[in-house]
Amino acid sequence: MFIKASPERIWQAITTPEATERYFHRARITNTRDGHIARGPDGSNWGDGAVTVFDPPRRLVHEWRSLYDPDLAEEKTSRVTWEIEPQDGGYCKLTLTHDQLDDSPKTAESVFGDGWMFVLSGLKTLLETGEPLS
Numbered sequence: 001m002f003i004k005a006s007p008e009r010i011w012q013a014i015t016t017p018e019a020t021e022r023y024f025h026r027a028r029i030t031n032t033r034d035g036h037i038a039r040g041p042d043g044s045n046w047g048d049g050a051v052t053v054f055d056p057p058r059r060l061v062h063e064w065r066s067l068y069d070p071d072l073a074e075e076k077t078s079r080v081t082w083e084i085e086p087q088d089g090g091y092c093k094l095t096l097t098h099d100q101l102d103d104s105p106k107t108a109e110s111v112f113g114d115g116w117m118f119v120l121s122g123l124k125t126l127l128e129t130g131e132p133l134s
Helices: 007-015 105-111 114-129
Strands: 028-032 035-039 045-049 051-055 059-064 078-086 092-099
Touching: 007 028, 007 059, 007 078, 007 092, 007 114, 028 051, 035 059, 045 059, 092 114, 105 114
Parallel strands: none
Antiparallel strands: 028 035, 035 045, 051 059, 059 078, 078 092
């Protein structure tokens, strides 16, 4: 996906709860060297995991556990990789890879299709217009 935003703005949008709650199903997500934490609007734990690569503003790799749904919470941890590559003209190429899903079929079903597409469309809309996708 190409986004008209600097690597720093994209990085801030994927690592801070003030930004993620505006495009990521109202989840307040924090990504730091210490870990990945996702909280629901009510403060409940929606997910957590280790951060294995923290390279601002270029690359973030973290574990993924969907704790907001009991069926998904039973599955094994998967992995999410965010890669930000500056392009000409003030754009960046953002690549998201969600893998290690062989033992997590319900999680795979929930994140593919409209799952990540909605999140990434919301991120792009927010960064390019200043308004959330709704």
